[in-house]
Amino acid sequence: MAELARLVAYLLRLSGGSPRGRLVAAGVIAAGVVSGLAMAALVATVNALVARPGAPAGALAWTFAALLVARPVLRFVAQFLVVRLTEHGFVTLRMDLCRRILATPLAKLEELGRGKLTATLAGDVGQIVSAMVLLPTLLMHAAVVLGFLAYLGWLSWALLPQLFVLTVVGVLTLRWALDRALGKIAAGRELYDRLFHQFRAVTEGTKELQMNRRRRADFMASLETTARAHRREMRGGDLYLAGLSAWSELLFFLGVGLVLFVAPRFVTLDPATLVSFVVTILMLRAPLEGMVEGLSALSQAAVAVRKVETVTGSLNAPATEAAPRQLGPGARWRSLELTGVTHAYRGEAEDERFVLGPLELSFTPGELVFVVGGNGSGKTTMAKVLLGLYQPEAGEILLDGKPVDDASRESYRELFSVVFSDFFLFESLPGVDARDLDGEARRYLAALHLQHKVKVTDGVVSTVDLSQGQRKRLALLGAYLEDRPILLFDEWAADQDPHFKQVFYRRLLPELKARGKTLIVISHDERYYDAADRIVRLDYGAVRFDGPPEEYLGGGHAALAPAFAAEPEPAGV
Numbered sequence: 001m002a003e004l005a006r007l008v009a010y011l012l013r014l015s016g017g018s019p020r021g022r023l024v025a026a027g028v029i030a031a032g033v034v035s036g037l038a039m040a041a042l043v044a045t046v047n048a049l050v051a052r053p054g055a056p057a058g059a060l061a062w063t064f065a066a067l068l069v070a071r072p073v074l075r076f077v078a079q080f081l082v083v084r085l086t087e088h089g090f091v092t093l094r095m096d097l098c099r100r101i102l103a104t105p106l107a108k109l110e111e112l113g114r115g116k117l118t119a120t121l122a123g124d125v126g127q128i129v130s131a132m133v134l135l136p137t138l139l140m141h142a143a144v145v146l147g148f149l150a151y152l153g154w155l156s157w158a159l160l161p162q163l164f165v166l167t168v169v170g171v172l173t174l175r176w177a178l179d180r181a182l183g184k185i186a187a188g189r190e191l192y193d194r195l196f197h198q199f200r201a202v203t204e205g206t207k208e209l210q211m212n213r214r215r216r217a218d219f220m221a222s223l224e225t226t227a228r229a230h231r232r233e234m235r236g237g238d239l240y241l242a243g244l245s246a247w248s249e250l251l252f253f254l255g256v257g258l259v260l261f262v263a264p265r266f267v268t269l270d271p272a273t274l275v276s277f278v279v280t281i282l283m284l285r286a287p288l289e290g291m292v293e294g295l296s297a298l299s300q301a302a303v304a305v306r307k308v309e310t311v312t313g314s315l316n317a318p319a320t321e322a323a324p325r326q327l328g329p330g331a332r333w334r335s336l337e338l339t340g341v342t343h344a345y346r347g348e349a350e351d352e353r354f355v356l357g358p359l360e361l362s363f364t365p366g367e368l369v370f371v372v373g374g375n376g377s378g379k380t381t382m383a384k385v386l387l388g389l390y391q392p393e394a395g396e397i398l399l400d401g402k403p404v405d406d407a408s409r410e411s412y413r414e415l416f417s418v419v420f421s422d423f424f425l426f427e428s429l430p431g432v433d434a435r436d437l438d439g440e441a442r443r444y445l446a447a448l449h450l451q452h453k454v455k456v457t458d459g460v461v462s463t464v465d466l467s468q469g470q471r472k473r474l475a476l477l478g479a480y481l482e483d484r485p486i487l488l489f490d491e492w493a494a495d496q497d498p499h500f501k502q503v504f505y506r507r508l509l510p511e512l513k514a515r516g517k518t519l520i521v522i523s524h525d526e527r528y529y530d531a532a533d534r535i536v537r538l539d540y541g542a543v544r545f546d547g548p549p550e551e552y553l554g555g556g557h558a559a560l561a562p563a564f565a566a567e568p569e570p571a572g573v
């Protein structure tokens with residue numbers, strides 16, 4: 001019951017964020033309650049009309065007519081108002097979660113996991129909004145029940161104590177069943193996070209699973225185990241709620257039997273009152289069943305609220321500060337330094353803690369730097385620290401001699417355009433401000449050999465259904481159009497054919513450098529290392545080399561030097 005009270009409080013807080021939200025919420029509650037009381041009054045009026053011999057009295061007839069109109073009108077008003085609240089609440093809750101996700105440091109998001117965040121956005125929010133729709137109906141049913149009980153008390157105070165005992169038994173069993181159902185539903189919700197993650201693996205790892213029968217069998221066995229566990233917990237919750245529904249029906253007919261067979265032995269009732277009592281109790285069945293069904297749905301919503309609050313508590317509040325200073329292509333900067341920067345994270349072994357740094361690096365405008373090293377050496381982690389996505393645990397990032405802190409980090413990131421190794425392609429070009437966006441896009445698509453595959457119209461990309469190499473080239477389009485001072489490419493050429501690798505290293509990078517861009521390229525392509533102004537080599541999180549490519553190649557890679565000299569120039573782009 002405490003969970004349901006928590007749900008109602010949460011829904012009221014959610015509604016309070018909309019214009020006149022609390023007023024609308026009060027209207028929903030009032031309309032639901034008055035609609036329920038109107039139903040009870042309508043039944044009482046019908047009973048009075050039936051009990052009155054002869055033609056119905058004028059006052060009762062007019063009362064019946066008024067209630068007949070008021071009841072559906074009030075119900076419609078309650079549903080109309082709750083639709084307004086639901087629309088606002090649905091958007092507000094999801095937008096708040098999205099803003100919190102984008103305001104939370106990347107390392108924290110990686111710790112939470114994509115599956116949990118996506119399941120909360122896709123599933124939990126929908127259940128909470130569904131609860132908002134059910135709330136006025138539940139209030140209406142509750143008001144009907146209370147109105148009927150008041151009417152029964154008015155008919156005969158002597159019978160009310162017996163019905164009160166049954167009501168207390170019903171409430172206690174309701175609480176017992178709901179508590180156990182909530183426990184089962186909560187356990188099932190935890191399993192849903194894991195299940196959602198495995199569902200993503202089915203769609204995103206289809207090729208890998210189809211290529212290996214044993215891997216597919218092992219994966220499906222794990223998926224089935226999780227699905228069965230999820231079903232077992234959710235079924236347990238549903239069974240408790242189903243048992244509650246059956247038990248409430250039994251109590252309902254016990255009340256009828258009490259009035260018909262037990263009460264006449266102790267209380268003298270005239271036939272009209274007895275008939276009114278039985279008819280009213282029979283009318284109670286529908287709102288009671290409605291309450292039980294509503295409480296079942298609200299129980300699941302209460303678990304969803306707990307999950308949303310847990311996830312929300314793990315995320316940062318959206319920033320309310322002014323928009324950061326935009327640093328576009330004309331931005332002036334003189335130096336970028338990492339001084340004593342360290343960042344630690346969990347390594348591949350569970351008991352291993354990988355430490356990047358301390359890093360002592362500097363970058364200057366217009367230079368082309370290759371960051372090299374073996375897999376797991378810390379290259380991508382260093383890139384995320386440099387980009388301001390990971391916060392240094394020690395040391396500082398200095399831009400023109402000034403430390404980058406929480407207040408300036410958002411503006412600092414505006415210096416960079418980046419294509420990650422695990423990049424994401426948007427179907428539009430958000431965040432790009434160009435006078436002739438479509439024309440600029442067409443020019444760069446031609447340079448990337450994508451003009452026959454992709455079209456850009458009003459900033460919308462015609463398709464992202466491309467090969468991996470072509471998708472990476474399309475990701476490069478966004479970096480071109482952003483036109484920021486520093487570009488970082490994380491293994492960009494890894495999925496390109498030999499020809500386009502030459503285009504990238506021998507044409508595109510020099511052209512960008514000639515435009516004054518600073519280029520930081522994470523690469524394993526040793527044959528192109530001579531294209532760099534400087535090479536930074538990482539090994540186990542530490543900088544092992546930082547200098548010109550001639551020294552790097554001469555220190556153990558000299559055998560590759562002739563290949564560079566003999567390499568033909570690529571065809572013009």
